[in-house]
Amino acid sequence: MEMKVTDLAVARGGVPLLAGVSFTLAPGRALILRGPNGSGKTTLLRALAGLQPPLAGEMSFDREAVAYGGHADGLKAQMTVTENLTFWAAVHGLREIDPALTAFDLEGLRDRLAGTLSAGQKRRLGLARLMVTGRPLWLLDEPTVSLDTASVGLFAEAVRGHLARGGMAVIATHIELGLPEAEVLDVGPLKAVLPAAQLDDFDEAFL
Amino acid sequence: MIALLTRDLKLAVRAGGGFGLGLAFFLILVALVAFGVGPESALLARIAPGILWVGALLACLLSLDRIFALDREDGSLDLLATAPLPMEGIVTVKALAHWITTGLPLVVAAPLLALMLSLPGEGYLWLFLSLLLGTPALSVLGTFGAALTVGLKRGGLLMSLIVLPLYVPTLIFGAEVARRGAGGLSVEVPLLLLAGITCATLALLPFASAAVLRVNLR
Numbered sequence: 001m002e003m004k005v006t007d008l009a010v011a012r013g014g015v016p017l018l019a020g021v022s023f024t025l026a027p028g029r030a031l032i033l034r035g036p037n038g039s040g041k042t043t044l045l046r047a048l049a050g051l052q053p054p055l056a057g058e059m060s061f062d063r064e065a066v067a068y069g070g071h072a073d074g075l076k077a078q079m080t081v082t083e084n085l086t087f088w089a090a091v092h093g094l095r096e097i098d099p100a101l102t103a104f105d106l107e108g109l110r111d112r113l114a115g116t117l118s119a120g121q122k123r124r125l126g127l128a129r130l131m132v133t134g135r136p137l138w139l140l141d142e143p144t145v146s147l148d149t150a151s152v153g154l155f156a157e158a159v160r161g162h163l164a165r166g167g168m169a170v171i172a173t174h175i176e177l178g179l180p181e182a183e184v185l186d187v188g189p190l191k192a193v194l195p196a197a198q199l200d201d202f203d204e205a206f207l
Numbered sequence: 208m209i210a211l212l213t214r215d216l217k218l219a220v221r222a223g224g225g226f227g228l229g230l231a232f233f234l235i236l237v238a239l240v241a242f243g244v245g246p247e248s249a250l251l252a253r254i255a256p257g258i259l260w261v262g263a264l265l266a267c268l269l270s271l272d273r274i275f276a277l278d279r280e281d282g283s284l285d286l287l288a289t290a291p292l293p294m295e296g297i298v299t300v301k302a303l304a305h306w307i308t309t310g311l312p313l314v315v316a317a318p319l320l321a322l323m324l325s326l327p328g329e330g331y332l333w334l335f336l337s338l339l340l341g342t343p344a345l346s347v348l349g350t351f352g353a354a355l356t357v358g359l360k361r362g363g364l365l366m367s368l369i370v371l372p373l374y375v376p377t378l379i380f381g382a383e384v385a386r387r388g389a390g391g392l393s394v395e396v397p398l399l400l401l402a403g404i405t406c407a408t409l410a411l412l413p414f415a416s417a418a419v420l421r422v423n424l425r
Binding site: 049050051052053064066067068070071072073074075076077078079083087088090091092093129133 | 218280288289
């Protein structure tokens with residue numbers, strides 16, 4: 001399956017942020033989204049994940065292939081690491097969680113409540129969740145927040161393994177992930193331009 | 208879906224899950240009414256069906272805002288929305304989990320509390336049956352209210368204002384079943400209407416809840 005996005009425009013809170021976003025992603029490839037704060041990376045990822053409708057443009061890929069990883073990890077503080085992962089695996093119809101625990105060095109924390117983990121450990125658990133979804137397209141929003149250098153290495157290794165299995169990844173990040181083979185899309189220049197005339201009309205309605 | 212149900216039930220009984228809060232509230236409310244009205248068993252017996260129904264309804268309301276708010280805060284709701292479960296299924300499971308943790312304990316406890324309000328002997332079966340039939344509707348309607356207000360901070364009060372009027376038909380016919388049962392009259396008509404209301408909400412509201420949830424996630 002190839003991911004193809006053509007002339008996508010997205011808005012947040014009614015304000016158009018990005019316009020004319022186009023890219024193609026083949027299996028086994030990753031795309032890094034770059035751009036300053038507030039440029040619309042999160043909104044773009046949420047639109048790709050199907051959480052909000054785009055303003056315009058076309059996306060051709062299987063919605064059921066998407067595993068989304070946002071700013072929040074979706075962990076329940078009162079459940080253990082194993083219970084959290086097992087839940088997400090069950091939701092996606094899978095059972096095996098050990099490879100994910102190993103990949104993110106969580107074996108020693110199996111029976112700890114997620115609420116007692118450190119911020120970095122929580123994030124690692126949140127990323128391990130991606131591996132138990134069994135889905136080929138990872139959409140990740142700032143996945144390395146609160147990770148130390150070693151954990152960023154683990155994450156890059158996990159992404160590389162995922163790509164090697166024919167998966168795809170779209171990652172919004174500000175830091176160097178150590179994935180030189182990934183393509184880079186800078187969303188900065190794609191900022192949506194507000195049509196000036198339309199703005200004037202809008203104001204006049206209140207004057 | 209079963210995984211989601213077992214997770215929600217597990218979370219409800221763990222620390223901070225709020226299981227039993229509604230039940231405790233129900234108990235206290237009924238006790239307060241008994242104390243407030245005083246030792247007049249004839250008067251208590253007359254108002255018992257109504258008090259028990261209003262109490263059950265308010266106890267149900269207490270835990271509604273937790274249905275989606277917690278999942279929204281920790282990001283699970285976004286992840287569930289992208290998971291292979293249909294949104295209608297998610298809201299139905301959430302309503303079912305709410306009913307099992309809040310509605311079902313109320314149904315079981317109500318006949319015991321009715322003793323405190325000296326409900327006549329013929330009324331117990333009908334009180335139990337009317338609550339058993341009516342509380343699923345309360346959970347489903349409440350899930351709709353919770354879905355409507357999920358994005359709002361301090362949305363609890365607004366949700367109560369939205370949900371309580373929706374509870375009126377269930378309350379009227381539910382309390383009527385219990386009242387007629389206690390008075391030894393025929394309960395057929397209000398019982399059928401109550402069942403009808405519950406069936407209609409179960410059939411229609413999951414679609415409405417799923418639709419507003421999708422809009423609120425944007």
